[in-house]
Amino acid sequence: MKMVVVMMIMMVMAMVSEASMIEQTCKETPDFNLCVSLLDSDPRGSSADTSGLALILVDKIKGLATKTLKEINTLYKKRPELKQALDECSRRYNTILKADVPEAIEAISKGVPKFGEDGVIDAGVEAAVCEGDFKGKSPLTSLTKSMQKVSNVARAIVRMLL
């Protein structure tokens, strides 16, 4: 019986300590729930240090940008009257993929996090600009808002490296 108790204590301790790095980090971000859900859903999350957690979030930004670009592409056919705004969004989101994400990955990995901060902040900026282009009638609102939220969380974690 004592063995079982000891095992239960160890299991609890293990689970508590696994959760606490992510939890502790996420508490310092503007969106605890989003932060935890993003980091938990990634297998690397449980053993990552702060840099590692930041890189996971950059990866999420990358994934979200790719997803948004796909959506933009389908919208060209469904909503051809929105072409101009879609073009601008396409340009903005391509910047996220081609400039912001590589810059953030390189900077965070190499220990010059402020350029990583630039990259993740800019991802939110580009999403906000794209959203604004539709003048209130955006078909991409939930995606652009997601990007801004993820950008805010990522930025807070990168700040911890400074």
Added chain:
Amino acid sequence: MASSESLLPVTSQHDPLSESSSNSIPETRRRKPTKVHLVVYSGFLLIALYITLIVTHTRPVSTKGANDEKTVASRARLAGVSEKSNEHIWKMSDDREGEAFAWNNTMLSWQRTAFHFQPEKNWMNGPLFYKGWYHFFYQYNPNAAVWGDIVWGHAVSKDLIHWLHLPFAMVPDQWYDANGVWTGSATFLDDGSIVMLYTGSTDKFVQVQNLAYPEDPNDPLLLKWTKFSGNPVLEPPPGIGDKDFRDPTTAWKTSDGKWRITIGSKINRTGISLVYDTVDFKTYEKHDILLHQVPNTGMWECVDFYPVSKTKHHGLDTSVNGPDVRHIVKASMDDTRIDHYAIGTYYDSNGTWVPDNPSIDVGISTGLRYDYGKFYASKTFYDQHKGRRILWGWIGESDSEAADVQKGWSSVQAIPRTVVLDTKTRKNLIQWPVKEIESLRLRSKKFHKKIGPGTVVPVNVGPADQIDIEAEFKLKNEDLEVIFGDDSVEDDKDFSCETSGGATLRGALGPFGFSVLADQSLSEQTLVYFYVTKGKDSKLKTFFCTDTSKSTMANDVVKQVYGSFVPVLKGEKLTMRILVDHSIVEGFGQGGRTCITSRVYPTKAIYGATKLFLFNNATDATVTASFKVWQMNSAFIHPFSAVDDLVVPSST
């Protein structure tokens, strides 16, 4: 590139979930096994289950703090902000009815500067240099208009203004700099030869210091560099993080004939500067004591350390020491992107430095800055050719990276400035654009205008996007006396440029100055101005500010108000100088006591539509402005060619 200034609004840190979870876990931890094992067993099972729920909880819960998305229309607050956080709020959409801005190529290509150093394309920062030909070695990304893949770009000039591009000086071709050939400094040895110490990011991402020297000392262009076979010469010492060890300084001679360098770092949140002595630049003795440290300032990048004369207006070689000398410690604060400096005393016997005024020590937010606008990663060098110390600063972009990618480049260098101690106040440095820039001056026009309160007057100079303005302002004595005599005009204890909201805030004695990069209707304008307030003890207190909040219709750029207090001594007139070069504005208050650099991205006030105005938005004072405006020629910065070698350098 959107810098750390340009933050999307940060939502509150309130976290409802943590309150519930953190309360329950400690409680359950404290529960001890009781006599009845069955109860304990099931108790632990319940806890395990509960924790499992928390850990795998994926449903986003809509709660008060977490999902609050309102864009906050508050202003950038540099003053009074805690040293750690960087609360610049990025204003988006709320003043333009949600209309985003699509930059077209005409607008973007106007932004390129005419007489500031910038490479033909892509990304640049960080100065390094050697003289004869003035050499500029800079951090360059050959592949993109964002930071990354850093190599050493190289350019030369005879006069610090007309630059010629050369091939890359160094690239990441060794394991010890495979991930980046980063910032370094040059030292002249006694025999006149040069050694270069630079930071490499190794193949394992460790920051190390490496030695390099010119392959051919007889080549005045210093085209090729040899890396020492024994690199790295310095690795992060015990207690210092692998990624907190970069930017070695120029070396100076100690009284026992050794060379000494300092390298910035941090321990937890304390910014520090490590000291090493060397004889041959290959092996080093690390000091146990630091040159200096300041708590809560974060990582110190690009540390600079140099002497300034207390009495003379010329520069001093880095090794000079003596009773006539003060020493400057400067560091670039990684946390806030600000270059701070402090004046103090250097003790050669143990390699330490003590500030004159610890309350404004290096890195303290209310301390001194080289520049109160956008200006970072700066360094000085001693120009023995002309006996002056020159300051180089890197000016990043304040726009979105999409715009940088579209226009194909990012970042410029400030115009090199001479730097000396202000012999009158002895409490700050004075910077001034190098005299050689005057060789770009073309035709000029002189003006003398008296403008009453609440007036804006156009200044007709023709094109107004490449100009140099030198101005003097006088306030009427009668106006000043009225202000002092009037008890209802209170001391303005809390004024600061950054929190004022810009030049629309009207005081009795200010703001007044120039509206640059303005369009005819003033829908876009950048204001560079003085704001004079009544200080305590019947003294005036003057501020020098730049307001970019209305500089452009675009809403995807940073539009802050910058500036600071500027000392004005008895009998001095108010003077300012402004260099306007397309998307960069450099302002110098009171002969360079307070400097402000800003990046500006107008959409309408471009090409022929750029205008200049003089304004006085004070409520009571009449201002008399005497000023001269020069048209500035381009510096025609271009790749070096054989023809350039034969051209006689412009005399300065």
